[in-house]
Amino acid sequence: MSFADKTDERLVEDSSPKAMLEGFVRRMKSGDLGMVPVIVGLLIIWVVFYSQNERFLSSRNLVELLLSSSAIGMISVGVIMVLLLGEIDLSVGSVSGMSGAIMAVLVVYHDWSVLPAIGVALLAGLAIGVVYGLLYTRFGVPSFVITLAGLLAFLGLQLVVLGDNGTVNLPGDSWLIDFANFKFLSPLASYVLAVLAGLAYFGGRVLTIRKRRAANLSAPSVLSVAIRAALMVAGLAYVAYYLNLDRGIGYMPLLWILVIVFMDQVIRKTRFGRHVFAVGGNEEASRRSGIRVDRVYVAVFALCTMFAAFGGVLAAARLQSVAQSSGGGDTNLMAIAAAVIGGVSLFGGRGSMYAALFGMLVLQSITSGLNLIGVDAEVRYMVTGGVLLLAVTIDSLSRRARRSSGRG
Structure with a gap:
């Protein structure tokens, strides 16, 4: 593996569940509760x-x-x-x-x-x-x-x-x-909105990743962002479904x-x-x-x-x-x-x-x-x-x- 490849690897943050949990615990201990x-x-x-x-x-x-x-x-x-x-x-x-x-x-x-x-x-x-x-x-x-x-x-x-x-x-x-x-939004419109929200999140995060890597800064992997975007769409779609049981959004x-x-x-x-x-x-x-x-x-x-x-x-x-x-x-x-x-x-x-x-x-x-x-x-x-x-x-x-x- 070349030096450039190793450098590119270091620019990708560890997005494993263990690393994310450890980072979360560190932020909590330091008072960064969010x-x-x-x-x-x-x-x-x-x-x-x-x-x-x-x-x-x-x-x-x-x-x-x-x-x-x-x-x-x-x-x-x-x-x-x-x-x-x-x-x-x-x-x-x-x-x-x-x-x-x-x-x-x-x-x-x-x-x-x-x-x-x-x-x-x-x-x-x-x-x-x-x-x-x-x-x-x-x-x-x-x-x-x-x-x-x-x-x-x-x-x-x-x-x-x-x-x-x-x-x-x-x-x-x-x-x-x-x-x-x-x-109120129609059921179809609420589901489309959930998908658009996920796509907007994914697109915004990908642009941020590219900018950070261009500046030689660490950034999460695109795969981890895609997983989060998919989870966001699923969560918002369920919320839309549940609210649509009544009048909707x-x-x-x-x-x-x-x-x-x-x-x-x-x-x-x-x-x-x-x-x-x-x-x-x-x-x-x-x-x-x-x-x-x-x-x-x-x-x-x-x-x-x-x-x-x-x-x-x-x-x-x-x-x-x-x-x-x-x-x-x-x-x-x-x-x-x-x-x-x-x-x-x-x-x-x-x-x-x-x-x-x-x-x-x-x-x-x-x-x-x-x-x-x-x-x-x-x-x-x-x-x-x-x-x-x-x-x-x-x-x-x-x-x-x-x-x-x-x-x-």
């Missing part, structure tokens, strides 16, 4: 509630669970962006309610078509985030104070927008209501998941995303390396409030109306808790966009399960608080483990 705690927690929650009521894992309940998760889950996507910087936005609930009110009032009272009304609502959310970012970067006002003020201010503005009636009902024949409540949950996948690519594969992680990890070092830190903050705050506005529009469509209570209650709690429970570090610089998906599924699973077994609302709040505290504790312990292992 999505493992939330996935394990979700499985435990599902097993516990299924043992209490078999209807919990029925296809009907799971379809409803996804529909109920989408609106606040969309808000949580923006919250993750802010948390990656080590900041917080306490106003996402108020911004979502106000944005939903703007959209509804334009449609019902001013005879706007739905799409332009949604555009105005999203622009309003975007503008709010830009103001937050400027207040933070130009005047040094803490994000906690800025967004707490926003929480109160936009709650009041929502009441002004809604006017004396206090409630605006969307037209029953609106395509937006149809989209959020009654539109709703358009609104599908939109939410596609947004998560897109934003995951943005934060992992683009320069902007790398800058977000860098600023969240060490702001001063990022500034000295040439990153325009202020622009990153403004952009992230703007994205957060825009996603809050998007979630408010989806919530209005789901409920078919906007009221004075829209965006209130536990909207803030659920959106922020979903991101934290999903594994995004409160200390900044670490997290995945898929935290919005799994964290929201955990919270909605708790709500759905407790409702099925007839437990009162106060218990749900206590359980949710306990799960949130556990998630933050795990984050703190894993951060300590990373420091002791020298991984940051």
